[in-house]
Amino acid sequence: MKKPRLVVVGNGMAGIRTLEELLKLVPDMYDITVFGAEPHPNYNRILLSPVLAGEQAFEDIVLNPLEWYADNGIRLHLGKQVVRIDRVHRKVVADDGTEAEYDRLLLATGSMPFILPIPGKDLQGVIGYRDIHDTQAMIEAARVKKHAVVIGGGLLGLEAANGLKLRGMDVTVVHLAGWLLERQLDPVAAQLLQKSLAERGLGFRLNTSTTEIIGNDAGEAVGVRFSDGTELPADLVVMAVGIRPNATLAQEAGIHCDRGVVVNDTLQTYDPRVYAVGECANHRGIAYGLVAPLFEQAKICANHLAQYGIGIYKGSVSSTKLKVTGIDLFSAGNFMGGEGCEDIVLSDPAGGVYKRLVVQGDRLVGACLYGDTEDGGWYLKLLKDATPIDDRRDQLIFGETALGEAGTSGQSRAATMADGDEVCGCNGVCKGTIVKAISEQGLFTVDEVKKQTKAASSCGSCTGLVEQILMNCLGSNFQETPKTKAVCGCTSHTHAEVRQAIREHRLLSHAQAYAFMEWRTPNGCATCRPAINYYLVSTWPHEAVDDPQSRLVNERVHANIQKDGTYSVVPQMKGGVTNPSELRRIADVADKFAIPMVKVTGGQRIDLLGVKKEDLVEVWKDLGMKSGHAYGKSIRTVKTCVGSEFCRFGTQNSTQMGIDLETMLANMWSPHKVKLAVSGCPRNCAESGIKDVGIIAVDSGWEIHVGGNGGIKTEVARFLCKVRNADEVKEYTGAFLQLYREEAYYLDRTVHYIERVGLDYVKQRVVEDATNRRALFERLLYALEGLPDPWAERIAGSRRREYEPLRIDARLVAVEG
Amino acid sequence: MARHTGWIRICVLDDIPALGARVLAQDGGTDIALFRTADDRVFAVADRCPHKGGPLSQGLVAGDTVTCPLHNWTIGLESGEACAPDVGCVRRYPVRMEGDEVWLSMAAPA
Ligand code: SRM
Ligand SMILES: Cc1cc2nc3c(=O)[nH]c(=O)nc-3n(C[C@H](O)[C@H](O)[C@H](O)COP(=O)(O)OP(=O)(O)OC[C@H]3O[C@@H](n4cnc5c(N)ncnc54)[C@H](O)[C@@H]3O)c2cc1C
Ligand code: SF4
Ligand code: FES
Numbered sequence A: 001m002k003k004p005r006l007v008v009v010g011n012g013m014a015g016i017r018t019l020e021e022l023l024k025l026v027p028d029m030y031d032i033t034v035f036g037a038e039p040h041p042n043y044n045r046i047l048l049s050p051v052l053a054g055e056q057a058f059e060d061i062v063l064n065p066l067e068w069y070a071d072n073g074i075r076l077h078l079g080k081q082v083v084r085i086d087r088v089h090r091k092v093v094a095d096d097g098t099e100a101e102y103d104r105l106l107l108a109t110g111s112m113p114f115i116l117p118i119p120g121k122d123l124q125g126v127i128g129y130r131d132i133h134d135t136q137a138m139i140e141a142a143r144v145k146k147h148a149v150v151i152g153g154g155l156l157g158l159e160a161a162n163g164l165k166l167r168g169m170d171v172t173v174v175h176l177a178g179w180l181l182e183r184q185l186d187p188v189a190a191q192l193l194q195k196s197l198a199e200r201g202l203g204f205r206l207n208t209s210t211t212e213i214i215g216n217d218a219g220e221a222v223g224v225r226f227s228d229g230t231e232l233p234a235d236l237v238v239m240a241v242g243i244r245p246n247a248t249l250a251q252e253a254g255i256h257c258d259r260g261v262v263v264n265d266t267l268q269t270y271d272p273r274v275y276a277v278g279e280c281a282n283h284r285g286i287a288y289g290l291v292a293p294l295f296e297q298a299k300i301c302a303n304h305l306a307q308y309g310i311g312i313y314k315g316s317v318s319s320t321k322l323k324v325t326g327i328d329l330f331s332a333g334n335f336m337g338g339e340g341c342e343d344i345v346l347s348d349p350a351g352g353v354y355k356r357l358v359v360q361g362d363r364l365v366g367a368c369l370y371g372d373t374e375d376g377g378w379y380l381k382l383l384k385d386a387t388p389i390d391d392r393r394d395q396l397i398f399g400e401t402a403l404g405e406a407g408t409s410g411q412s413r414a415a416t417m418a419d420g421d422e423v424c425g426c427n428g429v430c431k432g433t434i435v436k437a438i439s440e441q442g443l444f445t446v447d448e449v450k451k452q453t454k455a456a457s458s459c460g461s462c463t464g465l466v467e468q469i470l471m472n473c474l475g476s477n478f479q480e481t482p483k484t485k486a487v488c489g490c491t492s493h494t495h496a497e498v499r500q501a502i503r504e505h506r507l508l509s510h511a512q513a514y515a516f517m518e519w520r521t522p523n524g525c526a527t528c529r530p531a532i533n534y535y536l537v538s539t540w541p542h543e544a545v546d547d548p549q550s551r552l553v554n555e556r557v558h559a560n561i562q563k564d565g566t567y568s569v570v571p572q573m574k575g576g577v578t579n580p581s582e583l584r585r586i587a588d589v590a591d592k593f594a595i596p597m598v599k600v601t602g603g604q605r606i607d608l609l610g611v612k613k614e615d616l617v618e619v620w621k622d623l624g625m626k627s628g629h630a631y632g633k634s635i636r637t638v639k640t641c642v643g644s645e646f647c648r649f650g651t652q653n654s655t656q657m658g659i660d661l662e663t664m665l666a667n668m669w670s671p672h673k674v675k676l677a678v679s680g681c682p683r684n685c686a687e688s689g690i691k692d693v694g695i696i697a698v699d700s701g702w703e704i705h706v707g708g709n710g711g712i713k714t715e716v717a718r719f720l721c722k723v724r725n726a727d728e729v730k731e732y733t734g735a736f737l738q739l740y741r742e743e744a745y746y747l748d749r750t751v752h753y754i755e756r757v758g759l760d761y762v763k764q765r766v767v768e769d770a771t772n773r774r775a776l777f778e779r780l781l782y783a784l785e786g787l788p789d790p791w792a793e794r795i796a797g798s799r800r801r802e803y804e805p806l807r808i809d810a811r812l813v814a815v816e817g
Numbered sequence B: 001m002a003r004h005t006g007w008i009r010i011c012v013l014d015d016i017p018a019l020g021a022r023v024l025a026q027d028g029g030t031d032i033a034l035f036r037t038a039d040d041r042v043f044a045v046a047d048r049c050p051h052k053g054g055p056l057s058q059g060l061v062a063g064d065t066v067t068c069p070l071h072n073w074t075i076g077l078e079s080g081e082a083c084a085p086d087v088g089c090v091r092r093y094p095v096r097m098e099g100d101e102v103w104l105s106m107a108a109p110a
Helices: A013-025 A045-052 A066-071 A132-144 A155-166 A187-199 A248-252 A291-305 A376-385 A431-441 A446-453 A463-474 A495-504 A510-516 A528-539 A553-557 A580-592 A613-623 A654-664 A726-743 A750-757 A759-768 A770-784 A790-795
Strands: A005-009 A031-036 A075-078 A082-086 A091-094 A099-101 A104-107 A111-113 A126-128 A147-151 A170-174 A203-205 A210-215 A221-226 A231-233 A236-239 A243-245 A261-263 A274-276 A281-283 A319-321 A329-333 A342-348 A353-360 A363-370 A422-424 A567-569 A597-600 A606-611 A635-640 A674-679 A693-698 A701-706 A718-723 B007-012 B020-024 B032-036 B042-046 B060-062 B065-067 B074-076 B095-098 B101-105
Touching: A005 A013, A005 A099, A013 A031, A013 A291, A045 A132, A045 A155, A066 A075, A082 A248, A104 A291, A126 A132, A132 A155, A132 A236, A147 A155, A147 A231, A155 A170, A155 A187, A155 A236, A187 A203, A187 A329, A187 A353, A187 A363, A221 A236, A261 A274, A274 A291, A319 A376, A329 A376, A363 A376, A376 A422, A422 A431, A422 A463, A431 A446, A431 A463, A446 A463, A495 A510, A495 A528, A510 A528, A528 A726, A528 B060, A567 A613, A580 A606, A580 A613, A606 A613, A613 A790, A635 A654, A654 A674, A654 A693, A654 A726, A674 A726, A693 A726, A701 A726, A718 A726, A718 A759, A726 A750, A726 A759, A726 A770, A750 A759, A759 A770, B032 B101, B042 B095
Parallel strands: A005 A031, A005 A104, A031 A075, A104 A274, A126 A236, A147 A170, A147 A236, A170 A203, A261 A281, A635 A674, A674 A693
Antiparallel strands: A082 A091, A091 A099, A111 A243, A210 A221, A221 A231, A319 A329, A329 A363, A342 A353, A353 A363, A567 A606, A597 A606, A693 A701, A701 A718, B007 B101, B020 B032, B032 B042, B060 B065, B065 B074, B095 B101
């Protein structure tokens, strides 16, 4: 039987989301055709602002690549605008004559920027802000033009203005109302916003209407004139004064329209074969201009198209945010209050924080937050659910945590959210859904949560919240492997089980490990392979196979990959000590290879950044220095201070101690990176307090501290013991690190390891049990014995081809006619 | 032996490490990454991650996917497509084996 035909007009966010929802319900029901006036597949229109600001590229914001259409058997007509609906013959006609017959028609034509009907509106250089074409036009303009005037101080206008400013233009925002974002903010909040935008260099003309755009003989805009007669130079004018639902097509076809295509609660128009969703639709008198309501519409419309007939759309309460990096504002509901309403206000202009809640009776009806928007989601929920707030009224303004409702006051916001609370406004995803996905499907990255739940996949402003939820579910190292869970999707074994199997069954290679533990994939994945590799080489030094293909790029090529695909080179500089000859060689190398940046690192040594991969081996050779392992899960640096040799407070030679330790630990692989520091006295200039092993000299010897971390979450190192001399420092340090190397799970720093086993256990193994300490220390020295400096090996020619690109030899091109 | 216009001999299989990659430099254009799987299949795609242009050739190869070294997008080598949740697609080039020789066609994407 022939499938019914569904034609979609408008290849944008609402139309395609409807198709996605539909395909989820009934993958094969319709023969689908899509018309899109733009020459691109569906992209995330919301993210045009980050594209304009230079934070993302167009490729980053494509939602459905062409393959998606093909895979779902959708006929796609790109760059074709539908110009007529023939309701009698049930077909649509595009501007190039293409026709498509339908049994059901979905209109998703979005909206158009409203262009002020003033003289000069058609001049070159006057544009709206709607699609990627407009965005590219602005990016182009910013390259060659200087003065931009943005008409309209709403969300779109401000995002445009911010982007143009970041691209180097001189920008003035002209706004008719007395304050910015008058539909989202009250005057006080708007003033705070204006102040921080002005600090970024934006100019403002409020209470001002534009009467004319002035052009030159070539028909290009050169300025704007205002109602008070004043003028501003402008070679780019962006009109962002509002949008109009794009309903012409429907109207001309005789479908009832009134500020949009009028639809009922099932998103059906007055023609029962025709549906409409998105910004072109008018539902109960409202045409929405944000994605969250459109996605709700899409879901319900799909349900009816699938002939399930369940669900009615009752309209949405939505909230808004401004996507200007570094500025937080939130508003929802009736934030201006009015008769019968009371305001609760918290205002700290100096601190840049302002909150206003509008209460009517015992309900919250509006909220407007600036500077601290953490509780926005919570207020939105109180508002949507019309929760009575009498009992907490005096605490309301301080936010959810202040209430201590869940008995967890003081913790992060994610912890206090209830399962039913919404995290992602765009896609309507609640905390409970995310938590469930994390625990049931073993997710541990934001990306995985995005994939499984769609949370954080649209405007991205809830990414932080999603991270917090992950963190709460997985402990403090949420990005790392969840320790009690399976290593990854390739196996159901935990890290502990894998370590144990490798040790007890003397597994010496990846193949053996995967076979013995019945891995589900033939050769693991990017998560488990590096972990297995570490477990193999640390458990069976000199015996297990160290597989370069199972190391991530940095450890494979012995340099740190940069965002543009070049590498950084950090030579070893033990204890932070160098000499004129090394410095001269560094300088020569930087000159010879035109190295774009030479930087002193936070680890007391020098970084050569932006080296091409093909040059690495030559750079190392010319440097004549050893690898600093700045790229590895390995020993990094031993920072030192000047110590007793020079410093008037120094009690021991901390510099030499550091050099000795770095010498001893050279080339050591470890579960995560390992950093040490040695300070000459408790003033602690080498920052020993936040190192994996921090040593502090005192008059009578050396104190050893372990488990410090200066990174993502700063942790102060804890006192392990005090020793008398340098040899003991080496033995205790070595023993502790070997214990960590043998027992920690891959990607655990020392602090995480100690958290798991307890400091007492570590003390017992390293401090109290001398025999065990010496055994550990010996095992470390054995593992390190004879380990080559990887740079020297590469200079000598090993794994050359890793660094050499293939080139096509012209003679080998065989051409056959 | 007859060969189609546009097929070029690139290297022999052993020039590419198993579960690894080599870069085919393209002066003035996007480099091409050649991957070899554990079972000796060879794939070629543009050496530019659809996310932010990371060099896919530097990624970790597992099964018939590669994980980008910059932000861990995983790309299917056969389809050129990013695995969910990521969306994006990288250009593929047809590869043909002649004995142990690797031949590639740059005429049209596969
Ligand atoms: C070069 C350097 C910054 C600088 O210019 O000063 C640096 C650069 C990077 N750090 Fe760092 N870190 C540098 C000192 C530090 C320090 C300070 C220190 O070592 O005293 C810290 C805090 C101390 C600590 O680790 O406890 C630090 C904490 C981190 C972290 C967080 C680690 C954690 O466990 O919380 C990461 C992320 C990671 O390792 O997963 C990181 C990761 C990175 C990476 C490797 C990011 C990456 O994966 O590409 C950066 C490489 C940039 C590049 O493109 O080459 N970097 N990083 C410093 C190199 C020091 C050196 O000589 O080896
Ligand atoms: C710069 C910018 C920033 C934004 N920021 C946010 C934000 O932070 N949060 C938020 O919630 N929303 C934001 N929005 C709004 C959001 O993008 C829109 O609400 C959403 O895209 C509307 O979806 P839609 O499918 O109705 O329309 P669109 O996504 O505009 O899709 C309509 C498509 O139909 C095509 N079309 C129209 N007529 C025809 C025809 N006759 N034939 C063929 N094709 C046709 C159009 O070319 C267009 O591609 C922003 C919008 C812009 C422009
Ligand atoms: S703090 Fe470290 S990881 Fe972050 S940008 Fe700087 S160098 Fe990179
Ligand atoms: S560039 Fe490849 S994952 Fe970001």
